[in-house]
Amino acid sequence: MTSGRSGVYAIEEPGHVVFYLVNGRSHTTLIDTGMGFASLRRELRSLLRPSVTVLNTHWHYDHIGGNHEFEQIGISAVEANLISLALPNSVLQTICLKPALADGTPLPPDLDHASYHIPATRPSFTIAEGDLIDLGDGRTLEAIATPGHSRGSLSFFDDQTGDLFLGDLVYQSDIYWQFAESDLDEAISSLQKLLARQSDFRRLWPCHGPYPLPPTFLQTALDAAQTVRDGAPPTAVIPAFGSHCRVHQFVGFQIWTKLPGETGADLVKLFSILKE
Known part of the structure; x- marks a missing residue:
């Protein structure tokens, strides 16, 4: 776990995902809840305020694993x-545990591989473009719709600190834009929307890879995405999640x-098949 500025903590599950805890005086906001490898209420007990709200950037399993421990x-x-x-x-064995063991991706030493699962949860509220989520102390997070990786992907912006939490955009x-729910053109539009506000951002907090990133990475990513859309040949074609996808290599990503x-x-169809 890395402590940032203004009550922001990056919580990393190495090789898997990064999610974020933002503390106000009496309220904690969790931006995603990771893989669910361990109890967040236990592991983060020294940081959690009496009131906790979870904001999911999107629905994928590596972002909702700890949702079930919270009500909001x-x-x-x-x-x-x-x-x-x-x-x-059975699903997590196939898509997470066995691949991690095969390629050396870290797993917690005390993780019970035979019982690891992610329970179903239900949202207590939904989030739309422009919604403001109260952090307490007069701070808010602005929800920005940033589809591309998934249809409902969200980013969250703290205008007092300049922190932009990107999710998986x-x-x-x-960068995974190969799913049935992914859309390259929407990803490009989302990047263009963020670039129109680039001067507002001081730090980018992504959910994978190094963090924080400078706001200039938005232009770097957009240039790469447009190169792909314009027909650049892929570096490779590989199997992934029961299908095949094109891989385009750029500097650093x-x-x-x-x-x-x-x-x-x-993914929904894949998970359904793996449950059988």
Whole structure:
């Protein structure tokens, strides 16, 4: 866990995801809840205020694993029904645990591989473009719709500190735009929307790769995305999540996209198959 400025803490599950805790005087906001490898109420007990709100940037399993420990949960209305999909051990063995063991991705030494699962949860509220979430102490987070990785992806902006929490829109690692719910053109539009406000941002907090990033990375990512859209040949074609995708290599990151004419990996369908 890394302590930043203005009550921001980056909580890293190495090799998997980064999520964020933002503290006001009497209220804690969690921007995503990670993989659910351990109890957040236990591990973060010294930081959590009496009141806790979870803001999910999107519904994917590596961002909602600890949701079930909290009552106040917000997510885009577009994806509100998707966090109610429980992920049993059989699914997580296939998409997380076995691949991690095979490629050496770290897993907590005390994780019970046989019982690890992510319970279903339901949002207590939904979040739309422009909504302001109260952090306490006169601070708010502005919700910004940033689809591309998923249809309902959200970013959150603290105008007092200049912190922009990006979710999985872009980061310095393997950028996943290859899912059925992903859209390269929407990702480009989201980046253009953020770039129009770049002067407002001081630090970018992504959910994968190094953090924080400078606001100039938005232009770097946009340039790369436009290169892909304009037809640059991929570096490789690889299997991923039961489908295949194109990989485009750039300095410090990759962009994964669907094969031409294909719909991409459908995670809901994949999880349903793995449950059988």
